[in-house]
Amino acid sequence: MSILIAGFQHETNTFAPTKADYEKFVHGGGYPPLSRGSELDAIKEMNIPLGGFMKQAEEYGYDLIPVLWAGAAPSAHVTEDAYERICSEILDAVQSNLAALQGVYLDLHGAMVCEHLDDGEGELLARVRALIGNDMPLVASLDLHANVTDLMLESASVLVTYRTYPHVDMADSGLRSAIEMHALLNGEKRYLSYKHWPFLTSINAQCTFIDPAKSTIEFMEQLEKNVASISLTTGFPASDFEGCGGTVWGYGTDQLNIDTAVNILYQRILDDEALWDVAFLSPEEAVAKAIELSKDAKKPVIIADTQDNPGAGGDSNTMGLIKALLAAKATNTAVGLITDPKSVAIAIEAGIGNNVELALGGCDSVPEDSPLVATFKVENISDGCCQYDGPMMNGVKVSVGPTVCLAIDGLKIVACSDKAQMLDRNLFKQAGVIPEDMGIVVVKSSVHFRADFQPIAKEILIAKSPGPLTVDPADIPWKHLKKGIRLKPHGREF
Template sequence: MPPHHIAFGGFSHESNSFAPSQDVGLDHFLARRDRPPLLVGDELFDGLAQGSFPTTGFLRAIGPDARLHPLAWASGGAGGLVSDEAFEHVSGALLARLPAPGELDAIYLELHGAMATPRFDDPEAELLRRVRQAVGATVPIVVTLDYHANLSPDFARLIDGAVVYRTYPHVDRLACGEIAARLVQRLAGRGRVRGVALVHLPFLIPLQAQSTLTEPSRDIAAQSLADAGDIVSRCYAAGFPLCDTPWCGPSVMVHATNQATADAACHALVDRLMAARASFAVRLWPCEEAVSHAMRRARGPGSGPVVLADVQDNPGAGASSATTGILASLLRQDATDAVLGILWDPAAAAAAHALGEGARLTGSLGGHADAIDQPALAGPFEVERLGNGRFTTTGQVAGGNPTDLGPMALLRLGGVRVVVSSVRMQAFDPAPFHHLGVDPARAAILVLKSTCHFRADFGAMAREILLVEAPGDAVADPMRYPYQRLRAGVALRP
């Protein structure tokens, strides 16, 4: 059998429609952050050989027999809307490298599923439409998607199989890429898949209630399948509620060899979700109460830090990572031996580097660039440690990625040490803490700007975990989002 010709690439971003100050332009995709910058053509092989991206898993599993055609790959992480310029640039780089019609047996794309631009509610479907225009209507397309994908009917019809992350924290990105490689091999050269079913749940699920470390999400996500007889793939996507588009929210999508199988497999999982509807609930703590509880617990029996998750200032959901709500509360209550990260403040990091370690830094910290009204915190601060921000991640969510967060500083205010960066990164990995000489396991109180990913590496060390409702643009309660584009009839909570 001649080798299959397979094109591959990726374009992903998670768009928070309610954080306009975090909108991302082309520069964002061209800079190295906690992931590589835009890669084109052969750069994909070296650029994605390490790390923990789905494309890395795809490349490891696709096998030596495939003739690979690298396209382009860019990952924005999370923020506001992607600018139309950035969308056109990255899409253009990907489309320009597609072989001519008739030369391909299959395509693999690493997408997210919750990107939005000012022009497109569903830019990923738009990208797929253009790919189909370029390569012809019959080439099978397999995608990997984030667990937070918001899937549209157009999107489902444009692809032939999908692998959605089955974990939140997302610790299975590599594995999903490997599964996608096997699906691509199954479908290559066989034309389009005939059965497609997509059903949206009639409610949204807040991010903090989506963790697969607990029920009901653990059981639901485990029902996702790939390459199971007539079922090509069955995916549960929990949805990204902060993206104000018509098809926002949880859904089940099935691709199968025939429509009856797709419908049956889809409805079986939808029924399971509907039965679990009442159990998607998680308590959020008011800020002051969370801090006083943490201080009490930290003095009591047990070991490891009390972890306060600053869920609403999670940059991984498009927040600024610059709010000071919990920090101010720790200082007001005279907390000791507390560590907070990762606070985004390029100006404070630059000022600390200008002064040097051991200096006293006046001025203020955090609090700016938010859609919400959040004050900066007044100094002075002690510059305890400096770092150049270059390290390789070591955690389970996205380990092995060469990272550049720009100048970093460890600033001390009373009993609190703050890890400050010049580039935003969610606190899901211990490496940025170790980079500044901080062992997070030894803190009494550990404040992490993260909703759920932190659990993968900080969960086991935690004495107790509290999800805290402090100021931030990743508002936890969908009842408070000013939706304008969401389809009618969706309940904003389970």
């Protein structure tokens, strides 16, 4: 039996400053670069859904037809050109191999919004379904932050999601997708049941290392013992369209049984609604607390600069938290990554050991933000290449372009040319900074950093410094949400 496999991932913050064009997918931006055909074999050893699916499907003895895998760093809308070019490759491959196919697997994100359409994954799944007909299994894996739409659920045979945030189980979700594909190909029936969450919640509240997300996932897995598959997504609360929000769904061999399980999980989420809210520290509060906690500490205090998280659409260049650190005279502090190719080029030209005048960073779309104009010492220059060794995306090789370590008044700032979320300690180490040796470490991330940084942290603080990613959904200037959805737990309705 032959299964066609492909991946197309993007998490879209419709309020972000920069769009994802085709070249962003070619480069990858912290993900593997666009890969085709036999190049997908390299993904098999990575913590990526497609890799998990490939391993399990090959164990079952299926022949795989690899098409492509494309992913780009979260940003504003995917351009029409990028979406249609990548979709066309997938659809052309489906069409040309149709006579030999028994199934199709897609490694998707679930929160893709494009210039010309709101529901990128729903549209792709519907186009594939139109080609393969109603009977062929079409299975897809989704991110925990997917905004799961009716079109996605109606087009796919089965949808499976990650169950961790940070996403340390991406390959496992691909494996579970292969198990569901195997069941479908062996004639098992799947009945669908689903409910959409009636409220939005901040991405910071969705971390499965802590409650309520942790206990909710555990509760879901207990329910799954009595059904074929059950999933939930917390949604990506920065995609301004009617399908934005969390969803609970599942599949069973009996409609009543799966309806019951989904209703129980949905009610659990409603009962815990207040727990899905989260509080934040101001930059000044976070810095003051970090300085106090770091005194005589043997582990660094980690501050998450969550509103400039490039993993959710930020450009990783705001200076608010750095200015707060300098004002408080923080020392033995590392900050990363700051994306500023112009400043990096100037620093490289100046050379290691030399001082250089820079206007570092600054996000034009954030009125409260501005560049840091100062003199920096160039401490290190690197090519920006490394391999992730942490639990998330383990084994993935990335490049953030030419990179420098800039020193100023007790701070070591790692500045790079291409943005990537600080989710692995090797992104610091490739620039000569050892985060374990620092007193305070500031990361441009919201939650993913926890996978590799939490084991070395004395404490983790979440700072709400001005940035393009508004982490409290009640503060976002929504225009297109579904009427009646609450903008935060027990908050006002849209």
